[in-house]
Amino acid sequence: MTDPLRALAPVTIDNTTFFVDEARPVAVLRRTGQPDRVVSWPRLNVGIHHPQTLLHRAGNALWVSYSPWDSTSDERYPALCAPQDMAAVRIGLEGDLGFVQTAGTKILGVTNEGLWTGSSPFQAIDEDYHGGPEPSGYAYPDTLQLHRPGQPPLSIEFDRHLFAVRQRGQSIEVWLNPSPPITHPDQAGGAGYEYRLTRIPLPPLNSIADALRFRDLVPQGWGEPVSEQELEQLEEEYLEPAQGDPGLIDLQGMVGTHWELVELSAVQREQAIAAVADQFSSLEQFWHDSSGEALPLTEGLSDAQCQVVGRWPQVQVVVDFHHPHYPQGILRRSFQVFDEAGRVHLHSYAGINLMEDLDTGDLPEPGQAKDGVLRI
Structure with a gap:
């Protein structure tokens, strides 16, 4: 390995x-x-x-x-x-x-x-x-x-x-x-x-x-x-990730090549999870038109559910919903709330990014679904 x-x-x-x-x-x-x-x-x-x-x-x-x-x-x-x-x-x-x-x-x-x-x-x-x-x-x-x-x-x-x-x-x-x-x-x-x-x-x-x-x-x-x-x-000058491969540089067994865990209070952890999950709490009533009628994040989205799984720092917010792209099952998108050091990753605009992917069809093919779940 x-x-x-x-x-x-x-x-x-x-x-x-x-x-x-x-x-x-x-x-x-x-x-x-x-x-x-x-x-x-x-x-x-x-x-x-x-x-x-x-x-x-x-x-x-x-x-x-x-x-x-x-x-x-x-x-x-x-x-x-x-x-x-x-x-x-x-x-x-x-x-x-x-x-x-x-x-x-x-x-x-x-x-x-x-x-x-x-x-x-x-x-x-x-x-x-x-x-x-x-x-x-x-x-x-x-x-x-x-x-x-x-x-x-x-x-x-x-x-x-x-x-x-x-x-x-x-x-x-x-x-x-x-x-x-x-x-x-x-x-x-x-x-x-x-x-x-x-x-x-x-x-x-x-x-x-x-x-x-x-x-x-x-x-x-x-x-x-x-x-x-x-x-x-x-x-x-603000360099982006390399497109080429510098060759395998193997860090296996080397001490000090991973971040040490940060100290987060229980309140900080709770609010970090809430800040990510709250973006998906009302996907079926995400917008309101001029008459005040509630509309979903994007046309065809229904039966949305949001759940939190795992323990810090391995916590994910998991969003499931039905959509015409894969009518026979559910679509799922997951968000890692904390990085490997336990720092907060808020995923700002994650809901809008999800809407854009659904609207443009920038999604995996339905044939890639497993057990009725298409991970997007």
């Missing part, structure tokens, strides 16, 4: 190639002519929510970041309304590990100096701004932070919304929005929005001020714009 590493897209820095598991706290470093090196971080605290894993390439290290895949601010489940934690692992070229944890921030990028975050997730809209000079007194505060393992963060206050941080040769530059988005009203009563994006070289870090103003750096105009090509390259 094998225990294969399921790698995200491999990343090569100098002559070291990194294979990071898409769900587990483990990476393999490979160099030609040398044995593979395995590193892991099973005790890293990434919060109570199932995380999204992203890779970030610097010139001297690979960063692996973890942020909540889905979380909630729903007042019905207050025990799950945890801060938006972010944790990151820095893997050096020799396999040395460093760790960073922060809350309420978004990742702007990585450079050789470390990992950069901003405090403002979105750029605010000003419906009255249609171009030209920025509104009098305009400012949109954001906090730039540089995180380095084992050191307190370096903080710099900006008066503009920050979009990204990038290494450009020997210098570091920040990409920011110098003005509100330009509002373009349409004839239907809506609007489109055009975003300016400017690059600003940062002063040397050993002499940088703790606050920077855009107009002190760019007295007139909007500065050097970021090109569309650069934006496309930025999107490509």
